[in-house]
Amino acid sequence: MNLINNQNVTPQLNGLSVDEKRAELKSYFHNTWTTYESLFALINNDEAYYLRPETLRHPLIFYFGHTATFFINKLLLGKYINKRVNTKLEAVCAVGVDEMSWDDLNSEHYDWPNVDEVREYRHQVFALVNNLIDTMEISLPIKQDSLAWVILMGCEHERIHLETSSVIMRMLPLACLTQPSAVDEQWTSCTHFSVAPENQLLAVAEQPIVLGKKSTDETYGWDNEYGELSVDVSAFSASKYLVSNQEFLAFIDAGGYKKPHYWSEEGQNWLSFTKAEMPRFWRNNNGEYVQRNLLNEMPLPLNWPAEVNYLEAKAFCHWKSEQTKTNIAMPTEAQWHCLVNNVSDNEEQAPANINLARYASSCPVDEFSTGDFYDVTGNVWQWNESAIDGYEGFKVHPLYDDFSTPTFDGKHNLIKGGSWISTGNETLASSRYAFRRHFTQHAGFRYVENLDGKIPLTPVNRYETDVEVCQQLESHYGEQHLSVENYSQQVSQLLFSKVKALGANTDKLLNLGCSVGRTAYELSEYFQHIDAVDFSARYIQFGVQLQQQKTLRYTNVISGDIQSFHEVSLKALALNDNADHIVFSQGDASNLKPMFNGYDAILVEHALEKSYQPKQLLATLSQRLNKQGLLFVLTDHQYSAQHTEKENWLGGLKVNGENVIGLDGLHEKLAEEFTFLEAQPLTRVIKQNQCTFTVTTTEMSVWQRKS
Structure with a gap:
């Protein structure tokens, strides 16, 4: 709003x-x-x-x-x-x-x-x-x-x-x-506070909810907002106010941070690590609590919202359930939208502490009402029980393909409603932002009572279903297809055979364009340290997931809507012993930080793909290699050669209106600082579905840095 x-x-x-x-x-x-x-x-x-x-x-x-x-x-x-x-x-x-x-x-x-x-x-x-x-x-x-x-x-x-x-x-x-006295008015905190109103639960009727932003919507949206999810929400009750500092203080006074049974396993681990005894923005000043705002501290404003992470809010709900003998939780995403639906459609008149239009801080929980409830939007973000996932029909935007997908892991919970500093897209009911449960934002919570005793959560899809990502996963981790050996294994075996034949060092390797990570895992058997870098977290997250959780899951299309389900493990791949040799980093291979240097070998996977800027990439490679270090460059032979205009661009051509470096140009540029040793072809098979495969011929060229 x-x-x-x-x-x-x-x-x-x-x-x-x-x-x-x-x-x-x-x-x-x-x-x-x-x-x-x-x-x-x-x-x-x-x-x-x-x-x-x-x-x-x-x-x-x-x-x-x-x-x-x-x-x-x-x-x-x-x-x-x-x-x-x-x-x-x-x-x-x-x-x-x-x-x-x-x-x-x-x-x-x-x-x-x-x-x-x-x-x-x-x-x-x-x-x-x-x-x-x-x-x-x-x-x-x-x-x-x-x-x-x-x-x-x-x-x-x-x-x-x-x-x-x-x-x-x-x-x-x-x-x-x-200091606050010397700043622009828009950064002035709220100054009034008092005791908090007594919170109460108000009934919300059962209703169908359709979540998801339509493609015809008239405002900008992030990729995770689009698609559709229909939910029949059962009747529930919701707190009239956000949980105030005063209400949360009762949980602290009851020993809430010292009683593990109120905390989830994740919450207990967080408590053990942080030794937290109160919310992040509170401070105990000789027995009196004070609250830190953006530019000032003040005595704890009891009627302002408690700003906590999800784990703290969840512990409070467990304590509240014990106190009331009811089922208390935070709202799901669908339940929060039910509260939005209870608000008048007259957005012009809807008051809220949002959009930097009121204060540069939170404010009393009973200051801005929208119907029967207060602060449905604004003041502080509201943690949800729902972990973020894509709706049916979710598609990434090609220019920001990793905005959402790294958070679709069941570990990032939604925050809804916006805070005092939320502007633009963040103020819309359709916006969807999510954080790790231990993370601090300008976020608090309200609670609901689920009358049937269950939290009505929509399961998070733990199997990756994005078609392009799944094709990458199958290419890296799948079985042989068409009697062609797994491509990542081909690459790693050929690379190491050349390293061994040349007697090169195997201390440190840089794998640029590592995608979902299989080649790095294969090479970890031979190298003591590998930096694996990819431009997109959309892909690299799976290498990380396999390293952390030892398994990953994905689907493949068999025909139409029929899918096969796959689980990959480091143990099954016989790669478990060396996984800790790899450090995955998200970065632009064409523009890496100086810390990526001192390598005995560099592998550049598919150097001519459009996500690279080949001229900048090639200009830095020799600087990152040790003397006599080896460079391995994988390139695709297949290019649409409908030449519209010839142009001398690093020895390449302008193809279909785009500058591409071309194989000849690549070799010409590399020859300035490297000695060409040899090149060998490889075959890559990507499974589209049960009956359709894409077969690509690639080339691995081997180069040695000139002394």
Whole structure:
């Protein structure tokens, strides 16, 4: 629900005038950019940009540069621009963090830029995007394959980090931030508080709910919002208010953090690790609790919402169930939408602490009502019992294929409703964001009583079903097809045979374009350390999953809707003993951080694919190899050779309107710094369904760095 007449409201995709829509997009981009910079202007010394108050996140200097880098990366990937603005900075600030195991957050591995460099970089990117908006073609309504959609994607991405960056700032020492009296009014906290109202459960009638954003919806959406899920929601009761600090304090006073039986196994492990005794933004000051807001501390405001992670909220619900002898839980996604349906459709008048329109903090839980319930949207995000998954019909966006899929693992729970700093897409009821259950956001919860005693959860699909991903998994981990040996095994065996024949060292290997990881696992038998890098978390997550959980599951189409189900394990592949030799990293192979160096061998898988920028990739390879180090380059022979225009581009051609380096150009470029040794063909078979296979001839060329 939005407060209209506010520049933080995400634009409509339709309209009658292209000129008016261009002006609207430009205004939204400017507002997004200046709001983000206004937040970072609260930091009063450059040293604070490099602190890490949240060990599961990068320092703030990363996020200051990251959102601008995002624009450049997506514009390059979509071929709307053809060169980078600042190659080094864009390598360091490219990949964010979802606190997953492959995120190497050792600060010594990052050569962070200085603050003025990032400011100048942001100025350059702003000018570039601004010019694109002025000159791009616009068709209405705006569709997902248009440049205007990419501009909106960049804006909404920056608005996400407006929220996540403010959480990190809230963890900085107050001395690092400007005092409230000296800041813009939009960063002023709420100041009034008192005792909390007594919470109560209100009945919600049974009703059918259809979840999912339609393709005809008139606002920007992330991929996980589209599709459809129909749910018949049974009658339940929901708390009138969000759980207040006062209500949560009763749980603490009852020994809630010290009684393991209230906590899930995951919660107990988190407690053991963190030694937490209270919510993250509370502090015990000589027996009196105080709460940290963005720019100030204050005596614990008892009638403000308790801001906790899912594990803390779940423990509270277990305690509340014990106290009331009822079944208390957080709402599911469908139940939360039932509360939204009970609210008036008159969004113009719907009051809420959201969109930076009220306070730069949460506020009393009884200040903003929408019908019978308070804070259905706004104030703080509300944890859900539902783990995020794709709806039926889910499809990734080709320019951001790993926005959602890494979270479809049953370990990321939805947060709904938005917070005081939620803007743009985040304020819509259709938005779907999810975090690991131990993670801190501006998030609290309300509770429900399930009258039938069961939490009505929709199962998370633990079998990967995305067709393209499953084809990759089958290609890497599947059985032989058409009497052709598994492709990853072919690659690893051929590579090691050349290493052995040449007497090369086997201490350290870099595997670029590792996809779902099988080749890295095969090579781990021979090399002491392997860095496996892929551009997309959509693929690399499966290598990580296999390393962590020892198994992964996927499906294959047999015919029509009939599928086969597959489970892969490290033990069955006889790869278990060496899995810890591999470090998986998400990154742009064409623009890696300097830490990736000192290798005895580098394997570049399918170097001519469009996700690479071959010129930049090849220019850095020799720098990452030790002297006499070996380079193995896999390339596909198959290219559509309908030449529309010849062009001298690294010895390549312009094919179907796109610059491609071509095999001749690849070899010509490599010969500048490498000695060509030999090349051998390989055959790759990808199973489309039970009866259809794609057979591709590839080439592995072997090169040695010149001394």
